[in-house]
Amino acid sequence: MNPNNLEQDKTAKHRLISKVLSPALWLFVRSQVEQVSHLEVQIASSDRQILSGSIPRLSIFADRVVYKGLHFAKICLMGEGMQTNLRQAMRGQPLQLLEPMDVSGEATLQEMDLNASLKSDLLSSALTELLSKLAPNNNAVRGQIDWTKIAIAPELLLLQGNLVNSSHTTTITLKCGLQLSSGRELLLTQPQLQISSNSLWEQLEDHAIDLGSYVNLKELTLQSGQIVCRGSITVMP
Incomplete structure (x- = not known):
């Protein structure tokens, strides 16, 4: 085989990734979040x-991310088995996920993020609902709560809010x-x-x-001023 042809094939592959797939994936990931300061x-x-639209491995690194109003200091993810509509994306259509994809990685939430x-x-709303389940017989916590502060200490969370009537x-x-408690369950202890x-x-x-059922956490650590969690999640199309 002509070495020049091999080199041309490598160049074509690089062009396909750099000019078509990489920007399309970047836009796809960017469209899933509200804000991000750095995305790779x-x-x-x-x-x-x-x-064929198949991506065996995809790595994502992002800083200062906002997803559905939730703030994250840093996210590092690796996805496997991504199936996309790449041929349609090459014709100008938005890139789409066609099948469920397993994503593993690490996320860091700092006090300022929470x-x-x-x-x-x-x-x-989740915190207000949680409090009603923790204290179902306490009528003093019924009503609208304006949550004002979350503090993180080693192995301890502190939440403050105002109940307004x-x-x-x-x-x-x-x-x-x-x-x-398990891969899909968190346990609030000694509340x-x-x-x-x-x-x-x-x-x-x-x-x-x-x-x-789509979540499988492996590790959750409460440090001074931040929470670090590691695990995986199944992303649906």
Whole structure:
């Protein structure tokens, strides 16, 4: 085989990745998030696999990400078995995921990220619902809660908010441990609730949070000022 032909094939493959696939994947990932300060996409695939729309391995590195109102300091992901409509994308159509894809990696959430995320309905509503499940018989925590602060210490979470009703505002403080119960479940351990800063702490029962069948966490670490989680998730088309 002519060495020049081999070199031309390599050049064509590089051109296909750099001019078509890489920008299309970058735009696809970018379209899934609301904000990102830095985004890098790396591809491992042969020319035949690329032309068929198959990407055996995809790596994503992103900083300062906002997804559905949730803020992340850093995300490092690796996806395997990605099937796309690359031929249609080469004709100008948006790149799409055609089959479920397993994605593994690591995400870091800092205190500032979680506090910024409190502005999202997704997190604030989830915390209010969680409190109602932790204290189902406590009528003092019924109503709309304006969550104002999350603090992270080693093996400890502290959440504060204001319960607003027609006559006055009451400060609510919830503190608890957080650990993995299984790959798809988080466990709040030894939760305690304080209604107003002058009252005693109420001891609540441990509570499990089911993250869903698509999630498989391997590690969850609460450090001073941040949470680091490692695991995998199945991304659906």
